[in-house]
Amino acid sequence: MTRYLAQRAGQAAVVVIGLMILTFIMIHLEPGSAARSTLGVRATPGRIAIFNSTYGLNQPLYRQFLTYIDQVLHGNLGTSYSLQIPVSTLIAQRLPRDLLLLGLSTVLALLIAVPLGIYQAVRRGGVSDHVLTGASFTLYSTPDFLFAILLIALFSVQLHLLPPEAPQASSVGGMLADPRALVLPVATLALVTVASYSRYMRSSAIDVLAQEYIRVARAKGLPQRLILLRHVLRNSLLPVVTLVGLSFSWIVAGAVIAEEVFNYPGMGLLFYQAATTHDFPVLLGSTLVVGVATVIGNLAADVAYGILDPRIRYGRT
Amino acid sequence: MAALDAGTSGTERDALGGAGLAGAGPPSAGQDLAQRGTWRPALSAFARNRVAITGLGLVSLIALFCFAGPVFYRTNQVTVQLNLATLPPSNGHPLGTDPSGYDVLGRLMLGGQSSLELGLAVSLATTIVGTLYGAIAGLAGGIVDAIMMRVIDTFLAIPSLVFLLILVNLFTPNLWIIILLITMLSWLTSARLVRGEVLTLRTREFVQAARMMGAGGWRIIVRHLVPNSIGVILVNATFTIADAILILSALSFLGLGLPPPHADWGTMLTNGLNYLFDGYWWLVYPPAIILIITVVAFNMIGDAIRDSLDVRLQRP
Numbered sequence: 075m076t077r078y079l080a081q082r083a084g085q086a087a088v089v090v091i092g093l094m095i096l097t098f099i100m101i102h103l104e105p106g107s108a109a110r111s112t113l114g115v116r117a118t119p120g121r122i123a124i125f126n127s128t129y130g131l132n133q134p135l136y137r138q139f140l141t142y143i144d145q146v147l148h149g150n151l152g153t154s155y156s157l158q159i160p161v162s163t164l165i166a167q168r169l170p171r172d173l174l175l176l177g178l179s180t181v182l183a184l185l186i187a188v189p190l191g192i193y194q195a196v197r198r199g200g201v202s203d204h205v206l207t208g209a210s211f212t213l214y215s216t217p218d219f220l221f222a223i224l225l226i227a228l229f230s231v232q233l234h235l236l237p238p239e240a241p242q243a244s245s246v247g248g249m250l251a252d253p254r255a256l257v258l259p260v261a262t263l264a265l266v267t268v269a270s271y272s273r274y275m276r277s278s279a280i281d282v283l284a285q286e287y288i289r290v291a292r293a294k295g296l297p298q299r300l301i302l303l304r305h306v307l308r309n310s311l312l313p314v315v316t317l318v319g320l321s322f323s324w325i326v327a328g329a330v331i332a333e334e335v336f337n338y339p340g341m342g343l344l345f346y347q348a349a350t351t352h353d354f355p356v357l358l359g360s361t362l363v364v365g366v367a368t369v370i371g372n373l374a375a376d377v378a379y380g381i382l383d384p385r386i387r388y389g390r391t
Numbered sequence: 392m393a394a395l396d397a398g399t400s401g402t403e404r405d406a407l408g409g410a411g412l413a414g415a416g417p418p419s420a421g422q423d424l425a426q427r428g429t430w431r432p433a434l435s436a437f438a439r440n441r442v443a444i445t446g447l448g449l450v451s452l453i454a455l456f457c458f459a460g461p462v463f464y465r466t467n468q469v470t471v472q473l474n475l476a477t478l479p480p481s482n483g484h485p486l487g488t489d490p491s492g493y494d495v496l497g498r499l500m501l502g503g504q505s506s507l508e509l510g511l512a513v514s515l516a517t518t519i520v521g522t523l524y525g526a527i528a529g530l531a532g533g534i535v536d537a538i539m540m541r542v543i544d545t546f547l548a549i550p551s552l553v554f555l556l557i558l559v560n561l562f563t564p565n566l567w568i569i570i571l572l573i574t575m576l577s578w579l580t581s582a583r584l585v586r587g588e589v590l591t592l593r594t595r596e597f598v599q600a601a602r603m604m605g606a607g608g609w610r611i612i613v614r615h616l617v618p619n620s621i622g623v624i625l626v627n628a629t630f631t632i633a634d635a636i637l638i639l640s641a642l643s644f645l646g647l648g649l650p651p652p653h654a655d656w657g658t659m660l661t662n663g664l665n666y667l668f669d670g671y672w673w674l675v676y677p678p679a680i681i682l683i684i685t686v687v688a689f690n691m692i693g694d695a696i697r698d699s700l701d702v703r704l705q706r707p
Contacts (some may be wrong), residue, residue: 092545
C-alpha cells in the first residue's frame with residue numbers, strides 16, 4: 075500500500091509539473107503581448123520596454139519559466155489585468171464558496187443516486203427501471219444551462235418560491251445564512267451529476283448482485299434489506315468512489331455554467347469573466363488551481379479505493 | 392446461479408421482448424453477416440435490442456430531417472427580415488420565426504446540419520487519434536507508456552470546459568477550429584480506454600504469435616489490436632458524438648460558439664432563452680427538444696452497442 079501510494083503521489087507530482095509547463099505555454103500563446111494587454115493599445119514602445127523588464131519578459135524563455143515556477147511555488151499567480159488584484163487573493167476569496175457549492179451538490183447527488191442505482195439494479199428490466207433509465211438519459215442529455223434556466227422559470231418566475239440569484243455574501247457563513255438562494259444552484263449541479271452517478275451505480279450494483287457471495291447470503295436466508303445494506307451497497311460503491319474523484323473536472327465545468335446563470339460568485343464565474351475579458355493571469359492561475367485540485371481529487375479517490383477494498387492493499391505491497 | 396440468472400434476465404427479457412419486432416426484419420441481414428463469425432452474435436444482439444433500434448431510428452429520422460428537409464421545405468435563412476420577426480406559429484411558418492425573421496423550422500434543419508456534422512467530425516478525429524495514441528502507448532509499455540500517459544493525465548486534470556474557454560480565446564472560432572478544439576479534449580478518454588484494452592490484449596497468445604512470426608509494431612496494431620478493441624472504440628465514438636453536440640451548445644451559451652453565418656441548435660436555444668419570459672415559447676422548446684432527443688438517441692446507441700458487445704452480460 076505504501077509503495078503504491080508513493081508511486082501514485084510521484085505520478086501526481088509529475089502531472090502537476092506538466093500542468094505548470096502547460097499553463098506557461100498557454101501564457102505565451104496569448105495573442106499580442108502581456109504588455110499590450112495591460113497597458114493598452116496606445117502605450118509607447120518605451121513604456122512597453124519598461125513593463126517587459128519589470129516583469130522579466132525580456133529574458134530567455136527558460137529563465138522566465140524558472141521564474142514562473144518560483145513565483146507559483148511562492149503563491150504568486152500574477153495580477154489580474156482588469157481588476158488589478160493579485161490572482162491569489164481572488165482565488166482565496168472564491169475557492170471556499172466553490173467548495174460549498176461543489177460539496178453540497180456532490181453530497182446531494184450521491185444521496186439520491188446511490189439508493190436509486192441500487193433500486194434500479196434490483197428491479198432490473200422492470201417498468202420502474204426503464205422509466206428511471208429514460209429519465210436519467212434525458213437528464214444527462216440536457217444542456218446544463220437549459221436546466222438552470224428552466225428551474226428559474228419554474229421556481230422563481232412562476233411559483234415565486236426561490237430567488238433566481240445565488241447568495242452574494244462575501245463569506246461562506248454568510249452564504250449559508252441565505253439557504254433558500256442556494257437551493258437552485260446546488261440543485262442544478264446535483265441533478266446533472268445524479269444522472270451519471272445513478273447510471274454508474276446501477277451497472278455496478280448489477281455486477282455485484284451477480285456475485286456468488288450474494289447467492290450465498292440469499293441461501294443462508296439473510297433478509298433482502300441486509301443483503302443490500304451489507305453486501306451490495308459497500309461493494310458497488312467502490313467504482314463510484316473512483317468516479318466521484320474523476321468527475322471533479324466535469325463538475326467544475328458544470329459549475330462554470332451554473333455560476334454564470336445564477337451569478338454565483340465562485341471560481342467558475344471568475345473564470346468565465348476572465349475568459350470574456352481576456353484576463354490571462356486570472357485564467358491561468360485558476361486553471362492551475364483547479365488542475366491541482368483535480369489531481370488531488372484523483373489521488374484521494376485512489377486512496378479511498380484502497381481503504382474500501384482490502385484486496386488492492388494486499389495486491390500491491 | 393440464481394442470482395446471476397436474475398441479473399442477466401434483464402437483457403434477455405429485453406431481447407425476447409424485441410424478438411417479435413425484430414424477428415420479421417433482420418434474418419436476411421443475419422445471413423449476409425454469417426461469414427463474419429465474430430460479428431454475428433453482437434450484431435444480432437444489437438438488432439434485437441429495442442433501445443438500439445429506437446436510437447438508430449431516431450438518429451436516422453433527425454439526419455433525414457436536417458439534410459433532406461431543406462430540399463422540400465425551402466426557407467430564407469440568409470437575409471434578415473425584421474418585418475417577419477418573432478411571428479407565432481402559423482400555416483406559413485409552422486414553428487414561427489425568430490427575432491431576425493428566420494423561419495424556425497427551416498433554421499432547425501440548418502442548425503442540425505452543423506451540430507451533426509460537428510459531432511461526427513469530432514468523433515471521427517477523436518477515434519483515429521485516440522486509438523493510435525492508446526495502441527502505441529499500450530504496445531510500447533515501459534517508459535514510453537509512462538510518459539504518454541502522464542501527458543494525458545496533465546490534459547485531463549484541466550476541466551474540459553475551462554480548457555476550451557482558454558483555447559477559444561486564443562483562436563478566432565470557426566467550424567474547423569471548434570472541431571479541432573473539441574477533438575483536442577475528447578481524444579484523451581478514447582486513448583486511455585484503448586490503452587487499457589491493448590494492455591490486456593498484448594499478453595494474449597495471438598499477439599505473441601504474430602510477434603513471433605515477425606510482425607512489426609504497426610502491423611500488430613492495425614491487424615490485431617485495433618480490431619480486437621473495436622467494441623470499446625465504437626462505444627466511445629458514439630458517446631463522443633453526443634458529448635460534442637452538448638459541448639458545442641455549452642460553448643454557444645457562453646457566447647463562444649460558431650460565429651453568426653452558421654446556425655446551430657445551441658445558439659438557437661441560447662438566443663431563444665432570452666425571450667423565454669416574453670412568451671415566445673417557439674424559440675425555446677423546438678431547439679431544446681430536438682437537441683435533447685439527438686443526444687439521447689446517440690447515448691442509446693452507445694449503450695446498446697456496449698450491451699451487445701459485453702460478453703459477460705450476454706452469456707448467463
